[in-house]
Amino acid sequence: MQNKGQLSRRQILAAAGFIGLATLTGCGSGEDGGDSKDLSKKQNGAMKEYRAGQQFKAAKPLSFSLLHNNNPVYPTKSDWLFWKEVTKRTGITLKPVDVPLADYEKKRSVLIGAGDAPFLIPKTYHPSEVAFVSSGAILPVSEYVHLMPNFRAKVEKWKLEPELDSIRQSDGKYYLLPGLHEKAKSGYSLSFRTDILEKHGLSLPTTWDEVYDVLKALKQEYPDKYPWTDRWSGNTPFPCGALFSYLGQAYGVKSGWTYTNVTFDSKAKKFVFNGATDSYRQMIEYLRKLVAEKLLDPESFTQQDDQALQKLLAEKSYVISANPQVLVQEYRYNLQKQVKGSKIEMVPVPLGPAGPVILGGTRLENGIMISSKALESDTFVAMMQFVDWLWYSDEGQVFCKWGVEGVTYTESGGKYRLKPGISLMGSDPDAPKDLQKNYGFFNGVFTYGGSWTLVSSNFSPDEQKFQDAMTQRSELPIDPAHPLQSVEQEQATLWDTPLRDHVTQNTLKFVLGKRPLSEWDDYVTELKAKNMDQLVDLHNKAYERFKKENG
C-alpha cells in the first residue's frame, strides 16, 4: 500500500520535463519585470513606518495563503487560538493549505511546478529551494529584505552574514528566508548507562580516548556483549548518521548526516575533497578500532532504530547515541519500566583531535520561500512586513512559541511557565489541554530559531546541561560562498552522487574491516577515477569567481 503513491519513474520524468519547460518560459518573463523593484504600487495595507521591535498591524484586513505542514502529533484545527490571535494582533488572516507532513515535499514540488503555490511556503530546508530557483517560481528574497527590519537586525546583531552567504545562488541572491539562531544548538551525542558505569567504578568520558577506555572496561566485565550498539541507520544514505556526524565534528570533518563531498580547508584557502582528507581517515581508523575489538556492534550500521532500542532495553548493550528527546522519552522512560535502578545520561560530545569545536553553519534553520506571484500582488510590502514580524521579531517568536501571556503562559525574569492545565510534549500528563494540540502554538511551521534565551526556554534539565556544555565550544568557520551556475550545478550533480556513494560504501567497508585500511591509497585513486579532482576544481572556480564578483 505504501508504494502505491510513490512517484513512478515516468511521472518524475514528466515532472522534470515540465520543470525544464517552465524554466525556459520562466526565464523569458523574468527578464522584463523591470518594475519589480518599484514597490510604490504594492503598499496596500502596509505600514508606512515599520521598524524593528514595533508591533506590525496591517492598515486594513488582508489575508495570505500559506502552505501548512499538518503534523499528526498536533493536527491542524481551524479553531486554534493561534489563527485568531494572529488576526487580532496583525489584521492578517492566514489561509492555510494543509499538507500531510508525510508527503510535504512532494506536494510542494507539484504546487510550485503547477504555478499554484500559496504565497508563503515555510518549512523548507536548504538546499531544497535550489531546485526551484531556475524556474523563477520563487522570489529572490534577498532583494527584499530591506522591508524586514527585524530580520536585518538579527542578522547584524548575531553576525549571520557569512551564514547567509552560504545559501546564496550563483546570481548572488538567496531564495530562502532561513530561521536564525543566536547560538548553534547541538542535537546528538552519546548516552551511557550510568548505573552500570558506577557499578564498575567507571566515570563518564569526556574525550574519545576515554570513550574507548570505558568501552574496553565494559567489554572486560561483559565479554559476550557489545557494550555499544547504535542507531539512526534507517532512511539515510549514510548509516549511523548521528554517530558519524558528531564523531566527525571531533575530528573537524563533516560526516554522516552532515557529510558533503567538498569542504573548505581554511589553511590552504581552497576547497578539498572531504572523504579523502587525513582527518576523515583518522575518524575511520578510530571507529575501525572499536569494531575490531568488538566494542561497537557491527549491526549498528544496518539495523533499524527499534532493534537498537530493543538491545538497549534488554541490556544487551549499555551505550547508544541519543538526543535530549529520545534520551528522556525512549530510553529513560522505557528503561525505568523494564530495568530496576537503571540510569542513563547523555554526555557532551566527547572531544577529539579538533579540540572543543562544533561544526559551523548550524545557526540557520529551515525557512520560508515566497512565491514569485506574491510580488505581483499590491499587498506585497504588507506581506513582507508581516513575515518579518511573525517569524523574526522577538514578540512574534515568543507569541508563536508560548502563545498569549496570561492565557497560555506566564513569564518572569526570562522564564516561561505554562498556565496550569496546559501541557507541552507530555510535561504534565494530567493536564486537560495541550499547547500544541489545542492552542496551535509551538508549531514547527512557525517556531524555530531566535535568541538563546528563547530557544533554551523549553529545555529539559538534561538538555540544559548538555547545551550549556556545548555552547562553550567554538564554532568552526563555515564554508565560504561558492555558488555554482546552473550548467555547473548539473555537472556537479552528475559527479556528486557516485562520489558520495563510493565514500559511504567504503567508509563502511573500512570500519567493518571488509577492506583493510592499507588500501586507502587505492580508495583515493578510485575517487579520482570518479572525477573527484574535477568536482573540487569546479567548486574552487566558483569560489574564486564569487570572491571576485562580490568582494
Next chain:
Amino acid sequence: MVKPSRSYRVFQGVNGVILTLVVVVTLYPFLNIIARSFSGERQIRAGEVTLWPQGFNLTTYKIVFQDSMFWRNYGNTVLYTVVATAVAMVLTTCYAYVLSKKHLRGRSTLVGIAVFTMFFTGGLIPNYVLITSLGIKNSVWAIALPNAISVFNLLVMKAFFESLPSELEEAAQIDGLSTYGILLKIVLPLSKAVVATMVLFYSVSFWNSWFSAFLYMDRTDLMPVTVYLRNLIQGATGGSNAGAGTEQLSQVGANIQAVTIVLTALPILCVYPFVQRYFVSGVMLGAVKG
C-alpha cells in the same frame, strides 16, 4: 466412481501439506498485525507478540476512535469510494459495451485511445494543472473523474460482452427493444458476474487510494482515512515525534501501525466473501473467451 490410484492419493496429500503451509505463510502477517493491535507497548517493543495479543489493551483503539477527524475522514473514504465506483461503473460499462460491437465503425480507434493511456500519461504536474483549471479541486470529482475508466477493467468487460451470444440481442431487437433497452434489460442482467467483479476491483482500488486525494485536496477535513493513517504512521515513527512521552502516547507509538492497518483493511475484507462467487466466475469468463 473410480477409486483414486495410490500415487494420486500421495500427490493429494503432499499437495494438501504444501497448500496448508502456503495458507499459514499468507495468513501469519494478518494474524500478527491483529494481535499487535491489541497488545501492550512493552510486549511489542520486546518482540513477544506472535499470534496472540500479549498484555491486552485497547488504548490505541480508544485514541484513534476518539479523534473526530478520524471519523470524518472515514466518512470521506466511504463517500469517495461510493461515488467514484458508481461513476466508474457507468462509464466503463457504456464504453465496454460500445466497444464489444463488432459492426461499430472506428472501433479500433476507440480501443486505441483507451489503450494509449495505459502506456502514456500526461504526468503529475499537467494532471494537477488540468484538475485545477477544471475547478474540481477540493471536490469528490477530483478523485472520481480522472480514475473513472481503468483500461484493464474496460478490456475485461469488453471481452465479457463479446462472449455473450449475439442471437440474444437480435431476438430482443425483433421484439422491439431499443439499444438502451437491450443493454439495461438483457445484457446487464446476464452480466452480473462481471459487474460484481468490476465493482469489487474499483471499490478496492478507490478505498485504498490516497495519492489523488493527497494531491487535489487542500483541507484536512476533505482527506480520506488513508491519508490520515499514513500521516499518523509517519508521525509516530518519524524523527519529529514531538508529542510522545506520556504513557498513553508511547503506547500509541508502539502499535499504531497495527491498529490503523486493521481499521482500514477490515471493511473491505468483509466485502470479499460476498462478492467472491461472482468474482471467480466473472474474471474467468472474460479471460477465456477473450
